[in-house]
Amino acid sequence: MRDGGIRGVVVHPCGGDFDRIEINGTEITAGVGAKLKELAYAGKAAGLTGLEWMEGIPGAIGGALRMNAGAMGAQTFENVVRLRYLDANGEAHTKNRDELEVHYRNVPILEQNYAVRAVFRGQAAPAEEIVRKLKASQEKRRSSxxxxxxxxxxxxxxxxxxxxxxxxxxxxxxxxxxxxxxxxxxxxxxxxxxxxxxxxxxxxxxxxxxxxxxxxxxxxxxxxxxxxxxx
Ligand SMILES: Cc1cc2nc3c(=O)[nH]c(=O)nc-3n(C[C@H](O)[C@H](O)[C@H](O)COP(=O)(O)OP(=O)(O)OC[C@H]3O[C@@H](n4cnc5c(N)ncnc54)[C@H](O)[C@@H]3O)c2cc1C
CATH class of the missing domain: 3.90.78.10 (UDP-N-acetylenolpyruvoylglucosamine reductase, C-terminal domain)
Structure with a gap:
């Protein structure tokens, strides 16, 4: 943020459905206000692996979707199954992962549209494996x-x-x-x-x-x- 700030409206989605994380089998639905760390730990609680790399990124799901955030060799859209967003007229749309153009740190559809939630997929795994991956991610971030x-x-x-x-x-x-x-x-x-x-x-x-x-x-x-x- 430049020193003069933003002259305009800034949207900060939080509370209600924006912060909600729901688990359904191997799928996790998260609102854009939820934190990446919360998604990683929701995966752990549900016995799902694949989201551990998110634990150390201090951002929310919305920014991670727009930026295709990534760490530890993984990136957000490897886990995304579906994306729900609003267009400039406020109309809601849902797109499956294979309908979306996704690049390194750039998801063009979210340049003009506003993500509201996404469905992520993990894979069932033993608790020890998930804990080991979370610790490895924490350790790598701490040391580097x-x-x-x-x-x-x-x-x-x-x-x-x-x-x-x-x-x-x-x-x-x-x-x-x-x-x-x-x-x-x-x-x-x-x-x-x-x-x-x-x-x-x-x-x-x-x-x-x-x-x-x-x-x-x-x-x-x-x-x-x-x-x-x-x-
Ligand atoms: C210490 C530190 C470590 C970090 N490590 C990593 C890392 O390892 N990997 C990584 O990829 N990033 C990393 N980041 C950067 C950043 O935090 C992440 O990319 C994060 O996922 C972005 O989320 P945010 O909440 O910070 O997004 P914001 O800064 O709020 O938003 C980022 C962009 O997305 C747009 N946006 C936000 N919400 C929406 C929405 N709902 N719909 C459409 N567009 C939206 C914003 O307008 C903005 O252009 C790090 C940042 C810090 C401070």
């Missing part, structure tokens, strides 16, 4: 990502070389603008050392992009969506 405040990964991976590794190789770890700093733990995270502004974050993002372009000829693209107005 900063605990400090951040917006998660800033850039999409530009082909086979992960963005974090590239930023590391470019010698940009620890580079900073004001209180926005490239994390020493993971090059694709910009951490806020306290009171960093959006414009400082954006200046640092531009600096990293310019260095990647000049030294490697790589055009880095942000994974995060940058919205709102400048101060």
């Amino acid at each position: 990502q900063p605990m400090a405040k951040s917006a998660g990964c800033i850039f999409k991976n530009p082909g086979p070389c992960p963005a974090g590794k590239l930023i590391d190789e470019l010698g940009l770890k620890h580079s900073r603008v004001g209180n926005a700093r490239v994390s020493e733990v993971h090059g694709n995270f910009i951490v806020n050392d306290g009171g960093a502004t959006a414009s400082e974050m954006l200046e640092l993002i531009d600096k990293i992009k310019a260095t990647a372009r000049a030294k490697r000829g790589i055009e880095l693209e942000t994974e995060v969506k940058i919205v709102g107005e400048p101060a």
Whole structure:
């Protein structure tokens, strides 16, 4: 969010059906206000595997559907069976997974339409297996990502070389603008050392992009969506 905020309506779906998670056999229906972590733990409670990777992502189902969020080699739409959304006229539609165009961190149908809920599928598995996968996911995140405040990964991976590794190789770890700093733990995270502004974050993002372009000829693209107005 730029420092000037958004001049307009911001929709925050929460409460009622938006937060509801329902289990029916191997299918889990979740409203877009429910948290990814809640979906992972609903899977555990129902004895379903395949959703464990969601436990450490601090986002809601709506954003995860729009972004096709992913971690640990998995992504949201590998688990999606059906999507329910509203179009710009408020008409509701349901589409099966195979009717949807889905890309890396982009689900185009949700650019103009608003998701309200989705049905996810897990696979029945022994409790120990699910607990082991949840722990492995937690451990990987704890050991490879900063605990400090951040917006998660800033850039999409530009082909086979992960963005974090590239930023590391470019010698940009620890580079900073004001209180926005490239994390020493993971090059694709910009951490806020306290009171960093959006414009400082954006200046640092531009600096990293310019260095990647000049030294490697790589055009880095942000994974995060940058919205709102400048101060
Ligand atoms: C510490 C940290 C770690 C993270 N780790 C990961 C990770 O491992 N993998 C990953 O993929 N992401 C990660 N993220 C990024 C992000 O949190 C996730 O992608 C998350 O799933 C997005 O959900 P959100 O609630 O933050 O979405 P928001 O920021 O609220 O929304 C993201 C986008 O989706 C749109 N949107 C939201 N709801 C809807 C809806 N109902 N219908 C249509 N469009 C909608 C918004 O307008 C916006 O453009 C991380 C973030 C942080 C801070």
